[in-house]
Amino acid sequence: MPNIGITCYPDQGGSGVVATELGLHLARHGCEVHFISSHLPFRLRSYATNIFHHPVELPEYPVFRSSPYTLSLATTMHDVARQHDLDILHVHYAIPHTASAFLAQQMLQPTNLKVVTTLHGTDITLVGQEPSFFPMTRFLIERSDAVTAVSTFLKEETVRVFGVGEDMEVIPNFVDPRLFLPVQESELRRRLAPKGEALLLHASNFRAVKNVPTVVEVFRQARARHAVRLVLVGEGPELKGIRRLVREQGLQDDVVFLGPSDNLEEILPVADILLLPSRHESFGLVALEAMACGVIPVATSVGGAGEFIVDGSNGFLRHPQDVGGMVEAVDGVLGNPALKLNMAEDARRDATLDFGASCVIRQYLDLYEGLLSHQG
Structure with missing residues (x-):
């Protein structure tokens, strides 16, 4: 070797x-x-x-x-x-x-x-x-x-x-399928969703290209329809502005800032949906890791994410400016447990078999x- x-x-x-x-x-x-x-x-x-x-x-x-x-x-x-x-x-x-x-x-x-x-x-x-x-x-x-x-x-x-x-x-x-695995219950999930809320998650380096204000807007609209919380993982130059936006929108009670983490394999599985509305992604590794954990990605259609996400099958692809389309995808998953289960299974299978x-x-x-x- x-x-x-x-x-x-x-x-x-x-x-x-x-x-x-x-x-x-x-x-x-x-x-x-x-x-x-x-x-x-x-x-x-x-x-x-x-x-x-x-x-x-x-x-x-x-x-x-x-x-x-x-x-x-x-x-x-x-x-x-x-x-x-x-x-x-x-x-x-x-x-x-x-x-x-x-x-x-x-x-x-x-x-x-x-x-x-x-x-x-x-x-x-x-x-x-x-x-x-x-x-x-x-x-x-x-x-x-x-x-x-x-x-x-x-x-x-x-x-x-x-x-x-x-x-x-x-x-x-x-993705390493032995490391990124679905979990049914965890203490972290209970802490992040104490009332059994659904969890949306975004993880990134919080640069402008990650389009994090759209994450907050999708969450704001989803929150009006569902019992849901938002988990934000990472740090970067846009984080201060996102904290301010969350406060201005009055969402602070339902948004959790976890900061940077080197154990994403323990955090991703607790989510129901990953939001990745980047202006473009050459690949979008965190979406693939989420899929391996049975988490459904709602990701950007600009770039390489479409090489492993099949829209409507193992996740959703939306233009980064299509807030309505992202909210519709979130609504569809959170409002249909059978669809959520099937998509999660397809996401895990496709991520681990092909990648x-x-x-x-x-x-x-x-x-x-x-x-x-x-x-x-």
């Missing part, structure tokens, strides 16, 4: 979650996995066999306004690759991680070290399209030994915007094997 270096953003967010879970599963398959990041990824909660972490040291010099993380990361990648005989540097998020990996690879020349870049979304749809980053992002895609995208939507967007990447492989995000960790990890292993069989 290959020795693999993995770099990701270690804080909460879909790319960091996927990268960390990928590393953990690869280690169970016998790979030696070295995480290279500013600090320990939040999903690495305890010691695991074949897992190692190498923190990036950030020197401070008066001449620098801020420490040049990209260069420090490249140096750490170089050192780890040389000391531990890495076969692959697998970086998640093109900017700046692929830039660092490319520099490390060049410093090690001649070398058989391969660079794999996985595109997750905003590195292409937002960051990469910034004029100052556009040519660099395109260059790094072209110079990676292999590029993967987490959805067909993201691959097509990359090709459309940058004019490169036609040969990239789509390897979707995945279970075992089959997706196999795709990554096949990618690595193909790269390493053509060394030279």
Whole structure:
């Protein structure tokens, strides 16, 4: 099995979650996995066999306004690759991680070290399209030994915007069905819904793209029809405004702010419906994780969520501005227990069969094997 270096953003967010879970599963398959990041990824909660972490040291010099993380990361990648005989540097998020990996690879020349870049979304749809980053992002895609995208939507967007990447492989995000499971009753559910209310849930990094005011509006309208509460998980730049909006709407007694969490597998199963009305989602990992827990997603139709959500079957897809359509979907589920049960069962089945960790990890292993069989 290959020795693999993995770099990701270690804080909460879909790319960091996927990268960390990928590393953990690869280690169970016998790979030696070295995480290279500013600090320990939040999903690495305890010691695991074949897992190692190498923190990036950030020197401070008066001449620098801020420490040049990209260069420090490249140096750490170089050192780890040389000391531990890495076969692959697998970086998640093109900017700046692929830039660092490319520099490390060049410093090690001649070398058989391969660079794999996985595109997750905003590195292409937002960051990469910034004029100052556009040519660099395109260059790094072209110079990676292999590029993967987490959805067909993201691959097509990359090709459309940058004019490169036609040969990239789509390897979707995945869920561990042993970790994300339905639960019938829990103490957390009783605390969040003390009167037996239905629970709507939203989990994100609370950035503008997540369209959280629409979550609040859908809840406000649903609350007028049903005994329901809203659970908000996460933190981010929009959170302060959402707290203010909740107070202004007089909803504070029925909205629970749980803050950031590294145990989403314990929180998701208590919900009845997940709300994810993002302006766009390259994939929408939290919706897939919710489905594995038997929670019905009402998600954005813009982006890649439609690659695993079948509207009206295992969840609902609505345009991010279609508040009425989202409320109608919520009404349909909360007002029809038989429909809710059937959709929850279909959601769990589809998420775990088609996007279970075992089959997706196999795709990554096949990618690595193909790269390493053509060394030279």
